[in-house]
Amino acid sequence: MIEQYGWSDTLRLAFEPHARAGHVPGRIVVQQREAHLVATAGGNLSARLSGRLRHEAREAGHPAAGDWVALSVKAGEDKATIHAVLPRRTAFVRRAADSVQTLQVIAANIDVVFVVTSMNADLNPRRLERFLAAAWQSGARPVVVLTKSDLCEQPESLAAEIATLAAGCPVLVVSARQDHGLGGLRDHIAPGETCVLIGSSGVGKSTLVNALLGEERMATQDIRAADAKGRHTTSHRQLVLLPGGGMILDTPGIREVGLVEADEGLSTVFDDIENLALNCRFRNCGHSSEPGCAVHAALDEGTLDAGRWAHFQKLSQELASSALMKSQVVHEVERRRLALLQKTYRTSKRDLRSL
Numbered sequence: 480m481i482e483q484y485g486w487s488d489t490l491r492l493a494f495e496p497h498a499r500a501g502h503v504p505g506r507i508v509v510q511q512r513e514a515h516l517v518a519t520a521g522g523n524l525s526a527r528l529s530g531r532l533r534h535e536a537r538e539a540g541h542p543a544a545g546d547w548v549a550l551s552v553k554a555g556e557d558k559a560t561i562h563a564v565l566p567r568r569t570a571f572v573r574r575a576a577d578s579v580q581t582l583q584v585i586a587a588n589i590d591v592v593f594v595v596t597s598m599n600a601d602l603n604p605r606r607l608e609r610f611l612a613a614a615w616q617s618g619a620r621p622v623v624v625l626t627k628s629d630l631c632e633q634p635e636s637l638a639a640e641i642a643t644l645a646a647g648c649p650v651l652v653v654s655a656r657q658d659h660g661l662g663g664l665r666d667h668i669a670p671g672e673t674c675v676l677i678g679s680s681g682v683g684k685s686t687l688v689n690a691l692l693g694e695e696r697m698a699t700q701d702i703r704a705a706d707a708k709g710r711h712t713t714s715h716r717q718l719v720l721l722p723g724g725g726m727i728l729d730t731p732g733i734r735e736v737g738l739v740e741a742d743e744g745l746s747t748v749f750d751d752i753e754n755l756a757l758n759c760r761f762r763n764c765g766h767s768s769e770p771g772c773a774v775h776a777a778l779d780e781g782t783l784d785a786g787r788w789a790h791f792q793k794l795s796q797e798l799a800s801s802a803l804m805k806s807q808v809v810h811e812v813e814r815r816r817l818a819l820l821q822k823t824y825r826t827s828k829r830d831l832r833s834l
């Protein structure tokens with residue numbers, strides 16, 4: 480049973496100390512505020528964090544859908560306590576839009592990230608670049624899924640255009656309505672592997688899961704006629720077992736992915752620009768007005784799209800400033816810790832004197 484969820488020899492080895500403590504392994508299927516739904520060898524359980532883990536989670540973050548955890552289960556109950564989270568193999572992470580510090584793990588231990596966007600009004604090359612940078616950074620394999628091809632006049636030529644900015648990752652064209660391209664999607668999900676669907680609300684993520692399942696298990700809803708935007712139908716992240724083996728995680732629509740420590744991901748997506756820059760006359764070329772700048776030559780010739788170049792600069796700046804703010808935050812936390820230590824030290828000296 481638990482093998483279906485991807486339990487492996489590597490995990491068994493990592494779990495040994497927890498097994499010795501009398502705990503059983505499980506995988507978080509639905510992440511919720513209070514009690515998570517966890518798949519175990521004995522079936523699904525509702526599990527809460529232990530007091531210690533809850534305390535640690537304030538710094539280290541909460542367990543996420545896809546995480547493997549160590550549980551204690553009381554005999555005869557379907558409730559359990561989570562004592563530890565196993566190290567993650569991969570994780571799709573985003574920075575909450577309003578904060579430098581708050582990282583959100585959307586999916587843990589995933590093998591494939593399907594970056595889903597529909598071929599109608601939702602299609603936005605700049606958003607795709609951003610999602611792809613985060614997807615590469617996750618450690619999983621990114622795959623672009625262009626949905627609702629039935630609403631597009633020339634889906635194949637649009638897909639070819641998208642492929643030029645997708646940095647070598649596969650681009651699939653699907654229509655759930657016309658049952659087109661779903662086999663291609665399934666080919667990317669091997670037995671025991673975990674995939675996650677990432678994309679805006681209304682692009683058809685839940686519809687794809689239903690098509691792969693062959694039943695209407697996920698709720699779906701019409702997009703708004705006025706602006707083709709979704710209605711945020713899916714409210715939680717849920718890991719679903721697929722009939723042919725493998726799992727897929729449906730997620731609520733996200734419009735924005737704040738990048739965090741995604742330098743490698745960014746380099747992969749903009750690999751064409753990084754290669755161009757190698758041909759600049761000066762090694763430290765700032766690509767502004769330097770002579771012999773290969774980036775500017777490409778922009779003049781039209782071989783590099785101006786929008787893509789501007790977006791690369793924007794994302795690079797975003798990463799640099801989030802790194803700077805993070806180091807300032809770390810600095811501030813350390814300063815407060817030292818101040819607290821000194822205060823404790825002063826009080827204990829006073830205590831000593833009063834003895």
Ligand SMILES: Nc1nc2c(ncn2[C@@H]2O[C@H](COP(=O)(O)OP(=O)(O)OP(=O)(O)O)[C@@H](O)[C@H]2O)c(=O)[nH]1
Nearest residue numbers: 655656681682683684685686699701711712713732
């Ligand atoms: N024409 C067309 N419509 C589709 C297709 N796939 C999905 N839709 C429609 O798009 C709408 C939104 O689909 P959902 O599957 O709910 O979208 P979602 O991405 O899960 O949305 P959230 O749960 O809000 O994130 C529904 O009305 C679907 O019927 C398709 O291939 N073609």
Ligand SMILES: [Zn+2]
Nearest residue numbers: 759764766772
């Ligand atoms: Zn240059």
